[in-house]
Amino acid sequence: MTDILVLGGGYTGVVAAIRVARQTRRIGGKVTLVNASPRFTERLRLHQTAAGERLEDHELADVLAGSGVELEVGRVAGLDLESQRVRLDGGRELGYDKLIYALGTVTDASVPGVAEHAYTYDGHAEAVRLSRHLDTLTEGTVVVAGGGLTGVESATELAETRPHLRVVLLTRGRPGSMMGRGARAYLDGALERLGVEVRAGADITKVLPDGVELGDGELIHSDATLWTTGTRGLPVAAGSGLSVDARDRIVVDAALRSVSHPDVYAVGDAAAVSQRFGVLHGTCQGGIPTGLHAADSLAATLHGKAPKPFRFGYVHQPVSLGRNDAVIQFTRRDDSPRRWYLKGRAAVVYKETVSSSPIQTYRLLKRGLVPVWAFALTAGLA
Incomplete structure (x- = not known):
């Protein structure tokens, strides 16, 4: 044995x-x-x-x-x-x-305040806790930290299902920066259509109970901060x-x-x-x-x-943009983007197939x- x-x-x-x-x-x-x-x-x-x-x-x-x-x-x-x-x-x-x-x-909770004040995806219970908190808000701001695929999916999903809330996506680079030009342009259009406010070049130095502090000293109010950066x-x-x-x-x-x-x-x-x-x-x-x-x-x-x-x-970089939209960037073996990408309804079906x-x-x-x-x-x- x-x-x-x-x-x-x-x-x-x-x-x-x-x-x-x-x-x-x-x-x-x-x-x-x-x-x-x-x-x-x-x-x-x-x-x-x-x-x-x-x-x-x-x-x-x-x-x-x-x-x-x-x-x-x-x-x-x-x-x-x-x-x-x-x-x-x-x-x-x-x-x-x-x-x-x-x-x-x-x-990675190395930024001060993340462990104490930010929501994360470290488990199902954490995602449920964020959802229940958002249910209590009739208005307010949700900050999503991180412009990778998880951050983009979260920002678009929240903006689509909770249009009464302001959703701000903070990222050091461009959202979906690993994608090719066409896929990035489509992703940018979806963020704009859903009303997500994108702040590129943002360096978060501290998470507060009611906001985040940037490297230049600017304070951004937040009723909920979701941390997806690393x-x-x-x-x-x-x-x-x-x-x-x-x-x-x-x-x-x-x-x-x-x-x-x-x-x-x-x-x-x-x-x-x-x-x-x-x-x-x-x-x-x-x-x-x-x-x-x-x-x-x-x-x-x-x-x-x-x-x-x-x-x-x-093979790919699949990202949902709410429940009714998505974009799939096909890649080389090293994850660098190829010319081809899939968008819209066909990409939704593809993404759901991947997820299941x-x-x-x-x-x-x-x-x-x-x-x-x-x-x-x-x-x-x-």
Whole structure:
């Protein structure tokens, strides 16, 4: 019997757990997934939750049903890498032979006041808390900090569903700056149409209870501030002695094993995964392939085989612009924009397909199938 623990029940942790359970069941693999909540959170949809949309609930027990994976509900409090044990809140401990670390990241709260006064997307409960607060406002201002895709999706969603509120998007650069010229122009038009006030070149130095302070001393009033500017790994990784990068992500080798502790595999946002074009940034697009590959690497090792190196290429940058609009920027492997992009209703359908794909992927994996898109992303075909 080989005890395999998977820490984290997000997109990557679930896919890794289901895959490794199937790959090792004939050689005595016992897989346990540890998650702080019994609920599976669709992080791709948290901006919808914040805007007040009621989404389908997915219980992890239901998602894992039939996979052979056992669920342990508990928050990880510490790792003892020498004795190969995981400590949970409340004093419980779990031993392991192999570990897949998929605890993701949390909001980078290094700017003063973020932890105390800003709303974040660190979990479903946080998005619900923001939504309930906005329900109490008959007028006022919502500040969204960060002009990346999460910030743009949040600003447009909030502006569309709560037109009585002023929505201000603060960003150091241009919103959607990673996109090509055509897609950026379309995104700009959507922000304008929905009445989002964009303040480019804004450097937030402090978040206050009722506003934000900029580097030039300007104060912007806010009845709610949503922080979407950057993440970092949980302190439990570095605190346990795992080698981490400047953002506290676990540094891994080509097989997605920790460079300091080879019995630990790290996937998704929690891992610093290097490719020829650089280190992957945290997205579901890259996360699920890492979960699949880590599971296969671990299984290969247990079967006495050498694991293959991880290869990945980006395909797209999908962003919703409210419920009835979207733009999809297609990319090269290194995430730089191609000439082609999709907009309008066709992009809405595309984005919804992307957002719903993880649940469909889990169902396929339980049947021993891997979706074609996952093969493309990890086989260098993208």
